[in-house]
Amino acid sequence: MTGADPLPAEFAFIARHFRPLAGPGALDLADDAAAFAPPHGRLLVVAADAMVQGVHFLADDPPETVGRKLLRVNLSDLAAMGAVPLGYLLTMARPRDLGEAWFAGLCDGLACDQDTFGVHLLGGDTTVFSGVSAAPLVLSLTIIGHAAPGAILRRRGAQAGDGLWVTGSIGDAALGLAVLQGRLADPSGVLADRYRLPQPRLAFGAGLHGIAAAAIDVSDGLVQDCGHLCRQSDVTATIEAEAVPRSAAALAAGPHWLETCLTGGDDYELLIAVPEVNNAALHALSARCGIAVTRIGGFAAGAPAVRVIDPSGAAIMLSRTGWSHL
């Protein structure tokens, strides 16, 4: 027998690292599930994204940023729907050689972002790869948020004549990956930071109701994600490459990095269809949030497609449109 006295190692690991992150409804991570009252009269908005070491983050990324990136990637999905975050569940499959210090760092990062974004851990699961020496860390996060009925943003809804707008700047994260892989120099560190720590545009997204006709977050590359807007809205889009906002660090990389900026992933900016009549309201929202917004093109009637043009109006041929995980 013996029994319960010594807490099994897995549960001690959870208690040590993850229980401090648990908030209302999580029942101290001591039960089979979390339970909480959803906000009255609101829709629930839920999304889930996974991240794999070596695919979505690098093996030598600081653990503090890995957890924050996963949380922020999911928060960005809520931003694109115009939703307010509430809490999250986290599961992981981890290699046995990833030690205590690494997970302490992961949870430090999560604690920091919980404060920033007003969310808390609701539940999850940890498991270890046994018998597989080369398996990379796999993290999966489910985010739960809420929005007023009728106020959620969709990818459908863009109409011919709407402008195509984007928040912040595009391409920094893809260039940051190049920096971290030694393919590009950036002494400022700005680009690598953008790869490791996306900035989910939650306040901006929540303010877009009544302004935007459709929205998506740019996760797999500007052109590819614009394609989703077109496909769901049944319109065609033109992107003026020179209008796409790039940071000083991205411009310093040089013009041959333009395609990487347009097609690289991990921007987590909002790509928005806005009827002209709402431009003033859009600029007011931008000023209120302190987030730049830039018109980079527009929508027209036609079969769903994305055309990228140079200042002369000529089409720019791209070798790929964005990340695909197949």
Next chain:
Amino acid sequence: MTGADPLPAEFAFIARHFRPLAGPGALDLADDAAAFAPPHGRLLVVAADAMVQGVHFLADDPPETVGRKLLRVNLSDLAAMGAVPLGYLLTMARPRDLGEAWFAGLCDGLACDQDTFGVHLLGGDTTVFSGVSAAPLVLSLTIIGHAAPGAILRRRGAQAGDGLWVTGSIGDAALGLAVLQGRLADPSGVLADRYRLPQPRLAFGAGLHGIAAAAIDVSDGLVQDCGHLCRQSDVTATIEAEAVPRSAAALAAGPHWLETCLTGGDDYELLIAVPEVNNAALHALSARCGIAVTRIGGFAAGAPAVRVIDPSGAAIMLSRTGWSHL
């Protein structure tokens, strides 16, 4: 350039296999998140569990059962809380060599269980291990359910004098794993079935309000999970080994498999603390659900611990108490 016309491979994969599983609120898996109105006046109950090939299922398990097992493992968490299931989100990190037919099978199995349990897919994410040849399939599922306020079951609440009860039979799944690994013979196939297809006790769990003082589902082994009840309720438990219900197939394996039954994982039965005064109501629930329930011991005042005894009352020493993922 080109643009959206050809749907990127990852999204075609999702559309082909997973969109048919999407239900109300999933927005056809075409948006950044799912959005739905939570049932009025109910608590939300959420849990997440991951499964790793080679740890929670075998590489040659039929894909039809792998998806169903993952869903059922999560449904069992809802059963232990007395909640009613609503929907789920699914993420996966998959080796590149797992083909179309495998995922068609996975989704066939999920479709079958969606009908059985009245749930549907709300969202998720697929990603591929790139550059890692030996990585096993990792699946993670978040289940969302609901319960009446005040009606959820917790692990805390068991009191000295309560009886310790369990649904169904214990040990079949652990023996089924032994069968599938060639360590035990079972021509009936019953044991392997129990390993691959848990039976979440949802109706039983939902009926326990007002009857049970505390509950947990047996996922990591009877003794270990009983330890969680003791720890959360601050009581001690005694399990009478001979009273633990075992199926005909499990008894046929012979007495030397007793420890495997008591400590093996994957039972997904409910372990319940019941005040004596509610025994009749418990039996009535058992009859109504067509699920056997057996008294296997009881709780007493004392430091949290689990004692397993033989018919003479002597303690049985066990070499381990259950699965731990560390």
